[in-house]
Amino acid sequence: MPNAEFxxxxxxxxxxxxxxxxTCARVHAAMTEGRRTDATVGSDTSEFVVDRSYRRTKFVxxxxxxxxxxxxxxxxxxxxxxAHYGAEIQDCQKxxxxxxxPGDFYKPHRDDDSSPTGALLSKERKVSAVIFVxxxxxxxxxxxxxxxxxxxxxxxxxxxxxxxxxxxxxxxxLLITFVSSLLHSVTPVTxxxxxxVVSWYR
Numbered sequence: 276m277p278n279a280e281f282x283x284x285x286x287x288x289x290x291x292x293x294x295x296x297x298t299c300a301r302v303h304a305a306m307t308e309g310r311r312t313d314a315t316v317g318s319d320t321s322e323f324v325v326d327r328s329y330r331r332t333k334f335v336x337x338x339x340x341x342x343x344x345x346x347x348x349x350x351x352x353x354x355x356x357x358a359h360y361g362a363e364i365q366d367c368q369k370x371x372x373x374x375x376x377p378g379d380f381y382k383p384h385r386d387d388d389s390s391p392t393g394a395l396l397s398k399e400r401k402v403s404a405v406i407f408v409x410x411x412x413x414x415x416x417x418x419x420x421x422x423x424x425x426x427x428x429x430x431x432x433x434x435x436x437x438x439x440x441x442x443x444x445x446x447x448x449l450l451i452t453f454v455s456s457l458l459h460s461v462t463p464v465t466x467x468x469x470x471x472v473v474s475w476y477r
């Protein structure tokens with residue numbers, strides 16, 4: 276799978292080891308123990324709803340101190356990300372801690388929604404941020420997961436190029452960002468539990 280350097284050459288802002296090994300372990304432990312609820316998606320009524328045919332994953336509640344460590348790190352990166360994308364960014368939305376079990380996925384979608392019925396949270400999104408927490412492995416291993424590839428589209432010109440999906444090499448601690456209007460998906464997890472943190476700069 277293409278690594279961070281590859282996506283940087285395509286114009287994305289990516290930082291390997293954005294979270295160090297100890298912080299990843301701390302976040303992973305908190306997520307393993309946290310309470311889970313079904314993740315939601317936007318709807319035509321400006322409300323977020325559960326639609327497991329479109330997005331199947333879980334929100335995980337983590338302690339405030341864990342959430343704040345991640346949010347502070349994201350805010351530290353804000354000026355550089357704003358400069359990279361030429362965007363005026365004031366803040367980032369509350370980080371979401373997401374756990375994908377075997378069979379979980381997220382169909383191709385965009386994180387922003389400027390339509391009249393779009394939720395305010397979606398309208399505000401300018402740059403999406405994904406942090407990978409635990410390792411990927413082709414065969415089942417404790418603490419690892421398989422499948423669950425974050426796949427990015429529309430990174431090449433032309434009708435054919437727009438449809439090409441590129442999976443991100445999910446190195447633990449990696450931060451990858453992209454404009455929130457970019458089409459992307461998460462392929463089904465095949466084994467283990469995929470843990471990531473997502474947020475949106477606004």
